[in-house]
Amino acid sequence: MLSKTLLAKDGRIGQHASTIFGRMLAMSEPAKGRAKGGVARAEKLSPARRASIGKAAAAARWGKLPTATHVGSFHKEFGIDVECYVLADVEKTTVISQTGMARVLGLSPRGNSFPSFINSAAMADAVGGDLRGKVENPVRFQYETGGGGGKLRNTINGFDTALLIDVCNAIIAAENAGKLKAARYKKIVQQAHIIVGASAKSGIRQLVYALAGYNPSTEEVIAAFKLYIQEEARRYEAEFPSELYVQWHRLYEIPVPDRGKPWHFKHLTVNHIYHPLAQSSGKLLNLLRASKAKDGDRQKKLFQFLSEVGTRALRMHLGRVLEMAESSPDREAYENRVRERFGTQGQFNFGPLAPGSK
Numbered sequence: 001m002l003s004k005t006l007l008a009k010d011g012r013i014g015q016h017a018s019t020i021f022g023r024m025l026a027m028s029e030p031a032k033g034r035a036k037g038g039v040a041r042a043e044k045l046s047p048a049r050r051a052s053i054g055k056a057a058a059a060a061r062w063g064k065l066p067t068a069t070h071v072g073s074f075h076k077e078f079g080i081d082v083e084c085y086v087l088a089d090v091e092k093t094t095v096i097s098q099t100g101m102a103r104v105l106g107l108s109p110r111g112n113s114f115p116s117f118i119n120s121a122a123m124a125d126a127v128g129g130d131l132r133g134k135v136e137n138p139v140r141f142q143y144e145t146g147g148g149g150g151k152l153r154n155t156i157n158g159f160d161t162a163l164l165i166d167v168c169n170a171i172i173a174a175e176n177a178g179k180l181k182a183a184r185y186k187k188i189v190q191q192a193h194i195i196v197g198a199s200a201k202s203g204i205r206q207l208v209y210a211l212a213g214y215n216p217s218t219e220e221v222i223a224a225f226k227l228y229i230q231e232e233a234r235r236y237e238a239e240f241p242s243e244l245y246v247q248w249h250r251l252y253e254i255p256v257p258d259r260g261k262p263w264h265f266k267h268l269t270v271n272h273i274y275h276p277l278a279q280s281s282g283k284l285l286n287l288l289r290a291s292k293a294k295d296g297d298r299q300k301k302l303f304q305f306l307s308e309v310g311t312r313a314l315r316m317h318l319g320r321v322l323e324m325a326e327s328s329p330d331r332e333a334y335e336n337r338v339r340e341r342f343g344t345q346g347q348f349n350f351g352p353l354a355p356g357s358k
Contacts, residue, residue: 065155068095068143077222078229080104085158087141095139095158104164104195105171106187118167122185126174131166134159165199168192190233198228240269241318247325251334276342277317 068085075081082100087093099109107113118127118135127135138157145154171192174180180189202225209216216224245265248254254262274285320341328334 066093066139066141068141068156071143074100074104077226084161085141085143085156087139093139094161095141096161096164098138098157098159101159101164101167104191105167106191117188118170122179122182123170123174125177125179126170128170131163131170134163134166165196168196172196194229194232197232198225201228201231240273241322244318244322244325247322251325251328251331253331272321272338272342273314273317277314279342 066087066089069088070086072084073081074084080103082104083097084100085095085097087095096104098112098114102109102114102117105114105117107117115135117123118132138159140155140157142153142155168191171180171189175185175189175192202221205224206216206221245261248265248268249256249262252264252268254264270285274288277284321338324337324341325334328337
């Protein structure tokens with residue numbers, strides 16, 4: 001606690017702080033033998049000489065650690081505060097900080113949440129000895145901060161970025177083994193799939209660039225990876241707000257089933273969402289259906305075949321429909337508003353939706 005206070009106060013442990021620590025050490029235990037002589041010699045040194053010796057010792061200690069030459073963050077481009085570094089070694093190792101590893105997986109960045117998760121019972125069978133060893137022995141490196149002669153060398157614990165892919169593969173293996181079924185693991189599992197998918201696509205792209213002798217710009221690399229992240233994330237996004245389903249239950253007096261969604265919602269989704277989407281009068285809906293048929297994955301939702309622009313249009317459309325539903329007292333008022341806003345829609349021929357419905 002004292003060291004943190006001193007660091008926060010002046011930015012570095014200076015001569016005064018060194019003297020304090022020396023005195024504390026001397027008082028903590030009676031000096032004996034050679035130690036006693038060392039204390040006596042230290043007391044004879046001038047403050048400047050003691051400070052010089054302290055700096056030399058610190059330099060020797062720091063010299064054992066690799067240094068980072070570049071630092072970046074995922075925050076600006078991806079909205080998540082994950083620090084990443086490039087080390088000044090032969091391999092130009094890329095490193096993600098320990099807190100960054102936690103954040104990118106959807107874990108708490110506090111304390112040892114990342115290694116604790118790896119060592120949890122849920123991950124026990126999926127984590128091999130090699131992976132566990134790397135997590136238990138993080139890369140310790142230094143990075144200089146500050147300027148104007150007041151630079152600090154911070155020690156940071158991190159991991160080679162390749163470890164992130166190994167961890168994600170282990171998470172997917174644990175998921176396949178049925179070990180991560182609890183709701184608290186849902187986000188972690190999704191993140192693992194997204195990271196692996198996007199990284200594989202980005203990696204093969206960069207390999208082809210290198211083989212073809214093309215050197216992409218920083219902006220191109222980031223833009224491509226963002227696109228891959230969006231593609232992978234779209235597989236797991238629940239684009240339709242649950243509030244809209246609540247309103248449809250109310251307006252159409254549809255009982256809430258024990259499992260799944262009522263079959264009526266399929267018709268409402270087609271007629272109120274996809275048919276009028278982007279004022280296409282069903283043309284976009286047909287294109288999405290064709291894309292889904294070509295893909296062959298019947299489990300995918302139609303919105304997963306939208307481009308980034310199409311996804312934004314869908315979200316705006318959903319917002320408008322939800323507003324109409326929430327502000328309508330009954331089914332008739334709601335359908336009138338939909339027709340006024342989006343034009344003629346498909347007819348609803350599924351009759352009474354529940355006992356006593358209009």
